[in-house]
Amino acid sequence: MHEQLTTQIMLGISSGELKPNKKLPSTRELARRFAVRSDTVNAAYRALASPGWVEFRKGSGVYVRKLKDDFRLDGKLELDQLIWEFLKIARKRGFALGKVRSRVRSWLEFQPPDRLLIIESDLELRDILLTEIRSG
Numbered sequence: 001m002h003e004q005l006t007t008q009i010m011l012g013i014s015s016g017e018l019k020p021n022k023k024l025p026s027t028r029e030l031a032r033r034f035a036v037r038s039d040t041v042n043a044a045y046r047a048l049a050s051p052g053w054v055e056f057r058k059g060s061g062v063y064v065r066k067l068k069d070d071f072r073l074d075g076k077l078e079l080d081q082l083i084w085e086f087l088k089i090a091r092k093r094g095f096a097l098g099k100v101r102s103r104v105r106s107w108l109e110f111q112p113p114d115r116l117l118i119i120e121s122d123l124e125l126r127d128i129l130l131t132e133i134r135s136g
Contacts, residue, residue: 002043002044007080011080020065021064023060
């Protein structure tokens with residue numbers, strides 16, 4: 001839950017949905033909302049503060065920080081953000097999650113393989129096959 005909460009907040013910030021200087025819900029409020037321990041929420045907030053996603057303001061709460069101009073998401077988080085944006089658009093257009101899941105599964109099943117194994121003892125024929133595969 002700690003990782004999910006951290007990821008969701010990072011996605012909200014990087015997508016611009018959570019604006020700089022926006023106050024985040026209190027630890028107690030988030031813990032109650034997601035039925036988790038407040039220690040879990042505290043740990044997530046601390047994990048976000050360390051790299052600069054959020055800041056603690058003494059006596060005031062936790063606030064979103066402005067991302068640096070040269071900020072880049074790591075690969076996993078960037079992919080998560082793309083998926084999140086896709087799902088947000090699909091929901092906005094009225095598609096049910098089950099329907100989206102089914103269509104994505106279909107598309108993934110039809111994707112061409114990313115690797116081929118060619119076993120050919122004739123070196124010349126193998127070179128011809130490799131040339132053909134690479135060209136098209």
